[in-house]
Amino acid sequence: MDRIKLSQILYRWNPWWEGKKPVMPEFKRSEYFHIQKEISNKKISVITGPRQTGKTTLMYQLIAGIIDGGTKPSQVLYLLLDDFIDEIEKGNLTLREILEVWSEDILKERLTEGKKIVFFDEIQVYKKWSRELKSLISQNYPIKFIASGSSSVDILERTSESLAGRISRTIIMPLKFxxxxxxxxxxxxxxxxxxxxxxxxxxxxxxxxxxxxxxxxxxxxxxxxxxxxxxxxxxxxxxxxxxxxxxxxxxxxxxxxxxxxxxxxxxxxxxxxxxxxxxxxxxxxxxxxxxxxxxxxxxxxxxxxxxxxxxxxxxxxxxxxxxxxxxxxxxxxxxxxxxxxxxxxxxxxxxxxxxxxxxxxxxxxxxxxxxxxxxxxxxxxxxxxxxxxxxxxxxxxxxxxxxxxxxxxxxxxxxxxxxxxxxxxxxxxxxxxxxxxxxxxxxxxxxxxxxxxxxxxxxxxxxxxxxxx
Structure with missing residues (x-):
C-alpha cells in the first residue's frame, strides 16, 4: 500500500486530526475510569469482551478524554485492523510501517520522538499482533498501546505469550443492572x-x-x-x-x-x-x-x-x-x-x-x-x-x-x-x-x-x- 493511500485511510479514521472531535455518549462505564488511569503506564491495555458491549465506544471516549486533557489530537491514532488485515496478511504492510507513515508524514517526526497513543480495534483479526508489538515495545518507543478484541481472554493469552507481564486486561461485559x-x-x-x-x-x-x-x-x-x-x-x-x-x-x-x-x-x-x-x-x-x-x-x-x-x-x-x-x-x-x-x-x-x-x-x-x-x-x-x-x-x-x-x-x-x-x-x-x-x-x-x-x-x-x- 502506497504512503498517500495509507495516509488517506488514517485521516478518514482519525477526524480529530482535522478538529472534528468524536461525538460520544456522555454515559461512561466504570471500565473507562480504570483504563484512563493506565494511560500513563507502559503496559499494553487490552480490552476484551463480547461484541456490541461498547468496546469501540469506550475507545472513542478515551480518545476524547485524552484530547480534552491537552494531548495534541494528531498524537492519537485509531486503527480498525479489519481495514488493513488483507494487506498485512499479503505481506504488503506491517503495523510498524503504518506507525511510521503516521509519525513521519502526519506528525512530521520520527517514531522515536514525542509521546504517542495508539488504539488498535479488533486486534484479534491479526494473528501475529503480539509479535509485532513486542518488537515495538522492545525498542522503547514513546508509545502507549490500547487494543480491543472480541475473543476471550484465554485466546488472547495464547496469542500474546511473548508479552507476558506487559499486558493489562479489562473485560467489558453486558451492562449490570x-x-x-x-x-x-x-x-x-x-x-x-x-x-x-x-x-x-x-x-x-x-x-x-x-x-x-x-x-x-x-x-x-x-x-x-x-x-x-x-x-x-x-x-x-x-x-x-x-x-x-x-x-x-x-x-x-x-x-x-x-x-x-x-x-x-x-x-x-x-x-x-x-x-x-x-x-x-x-x-x-x-x-x-x-x-x-x-x-x-x-x-x-x-x-x-x-x-x-x-x-x-x-x-x-x-x-x-x-x-x-x-x-x-x-x-x-x-x-x-x-x-x-x-x-x-x-x-x-x-x-x-x-x-x-x-x-x-x-x-x-x-x-x-x-x-x-x-x-x-x-x-x-x-x-x-x-x-x-x-x-x-x-x-x-x-x-x-x-x-x-x-x-x-x-x-x-x-x-x-x-x-x-x-x-x-x-x-x-x-x-x-x-x-x-x-x-x-x-x-x-x-x-x-x-x-x-x-x-x-x-x-x-x-x-x-x-x-x-
Whole structure:
C-alpha cells in the first residue's frame, strides 16, 4: 500500500486530526475510569469482551478524554485492523510501517520522538499482533498501546505469550443492572444515594463471609433498603425492563420496542455465528452451533450433560465439547462447575451453563413466565461473575452444589464459601442452604421478595443484590 493511500485511510479514521472531535455518549462505564488511569503506564491495555458491549465506544471516549486533557489530537491514532488485515496478511504492510507513515508524514517526526497513543480495534483479526508489538515495545518507543478484541481472554493469552507481564486486561461485559440504574436515574440520586451503597454492600458481603458474621452484611443491606425506599418504584420499573431486555447497551439504553430489540439482537447473533465463528474459530457446522446456543438459552442455569446434548442433536460428544468451548470463548455462554476441592471431580462432573444475556436468550429461546426462575438465577449468577471479571479487588469463584439437594450458586472467597439460592417465583424451600451452612460453618443468602434475617440465612430482594458492584 502506497504512503498517500495509507495516509488517506488514517485521516478518514482519525477526524480529530482535522478538529472534528468524536461525538460520544456522555454515559461512561466504570471500565473507562480504570483504563484512563493506565494511560500513563507502559503496559499494553487490552480490552476484551463480547461484541456490541461498547468496546469501540469506550475507545472513542478515551480518545476524547485524552484530547480534552491537552494531548495534541494528531498524537492519537485509531486503527480498525479489519481495514488493513488483507494487506498485512499479503505481506504488503506491517503495523510498524503504518506507525511510521503516521509519525513521519502526519506528525512530521520520527517514531522515536514525542509521546504517542495508539488504539488498535479488533486486534484479534491479526494473528501475529503480539509479535509485532513486542518488537515495538522492545525498542522503547514513546508509545502507549490500547487494543480491543472480541475473543476471550484465554485466546488472547495464547496469542500474546511473548508479552507476558506487559499486558493489562479489562473485560467489558453486558451492562449490570446497577449500571443501567446509573444511566437512568437522576445524577444526584445516583451520587448521593446509590453509588456509595454499591461498593459498601460488596465490601460488607466479603467481610461478613471472611469473619463468618452474617450480621455485617444484613446491617448494610438494611441500610440500603431504607435509603432506597423513596425511589423503590423507579428501581423496580427499570429492573422489570432489565429482566426482559438484558444488558446489551444498544438495547438497554435506548427506548426500543420489542420488535426492534429482537431484530437487533438477532442480527448480532447471526453476525457472531456466521462471521466470528467461521473466520476465527474455523467452525464449518454453524447449524449445530446455533442449535447448541438455543438449547443453552432455553435451559439456562441448568446442569447440561454433554453426552445427553450430543444424543439430542445427533452430534459427537467431541463436537459438542468443542462448540461449547467456542461459545464460552466468544462470551456467549458462561459455565459453572460443581463445588469441590477435588479438581478431578470438577472436570468430571457436568457444568451448569448460563446464557450471557437474558435479552439474547429470549431471542433464541422465547422465554415465558414459566422461565422466570431460570432467568432470575442467570441474572444473579452473571452479575456476580461480571463483578469478579471486572474488579480485581473482589475476586471470588462461583460454583454450584449438588448432593442429595442442589444449591444454585456457591460464592467462594479466600477459602470461605457462601451458598446463594435464588427463589424468585419458586416455592420457599431452604433446607439445602441450611444443610450447607451447618456442614461448612458459614451463612447463606436466599433471593426472595423480602429483606429479613432468619438465624444465619439472609433473605434479599433480587433488585437489591444486583446493587453489588
Amino acid at each position: 446497577n449500571e443501567i440504574l446509573r444511566f437512568y436515574v437522576n445524577n444526584d440520586i445516583w451520587t448521593e444515594k446509590i453509588k456509595p451503597l454499591t461498593v459498601s454492600l460488596t465490601k460488607c458481603l466479603l467481610k461478613g463471609l471472611s469473619e463468618n458474621k452474617p450480621d455485617i452484611f444484613f446491617r448494610e443491606m438494611s441500610k440500603a433498603y431504607k435509603a432506597l425506599l423513596p425511589i423503590e418504584d423507579i428501581i423496580r420499573i427499570h429492573f422489570n425492563k432489565y429482566f426482559k431486555k438484558g444488558g446489551y447497551p444498544e438495547i438497554a439504553l435506548q427506548d426500543l420496542d420489542r420488535f426492534q430489540s429482537f431484530s437487533r439482537l438477532k442480527n448480532y447473533i447471526d453476525s457472531v455465528i456466521h462471521k466470528d465463528f467461521v473466520n476465527f474459530f474455523k467452525v464449518r457446522d454453524t447449524k449445530t452451533l446455533e442449535r447448541i446456543l438455543k438449547l443453552v438459552s432455553k435451559n439456562t442455569s441448568q446442569i447440561i450433560v454433554e453426552r445427553g446434548l450430543a444424543k439430542d442433536l445427533g452430534a459427537s460428544v467431541n463436537t459438542i465439547r468443542n462448540h461449547l468451548g467456542f461459545l464460552e470463548s466468544a462470551f456467549l455462554v458462561m459455565g459453572s462447575s460443581i463445588h469441590s476441592k477435588s479438581y478431578a471431580k470438577k472436570i468430571r462432573r457436568p457444568e451448569k451453563l448460563y446464557i450471557i444475556d437474558i435479552g439474547l436468550g429470549d431471542v433464541l429461546a422465547g422465554y415465558d413466565d414459566s422461565d422466570n426462575g431460570k432467568i432470575a438465577e442467570t441474572i444473579v449468577h452473571n452479575h456476580l461473575e461480571f463483578i469478579a471479571l471486572s474488579n480485581p479487588i473482589f475476586q471470588f469463584e462461583l460454583t454450584y452444589w449438588k448432593n442429595n439437594r442442589e444449591i444454585d450458586i456457591i460464592l467462594t472467597h479466600k477459602s470461605k464459601s457462601l451458598p446463594i439460592e435464588v427463589k424468585y417465583g419458586k416455592a420457599r424451600n431452604i433446607e439445602a442452604v441450611k444443610d450447607f451452612t451447618e456442614k461448612y460453618n458459614t451463612w447463606g443468602i436466599v433471593i426472595s421478595d423480602e429483606l429479613k434475617q432468619e438465624g444465619r440465612i439472609i433473605f434479599v430482594p433480587i433488585h437489591l443484590i444486583l446493587l453489588l458492584q
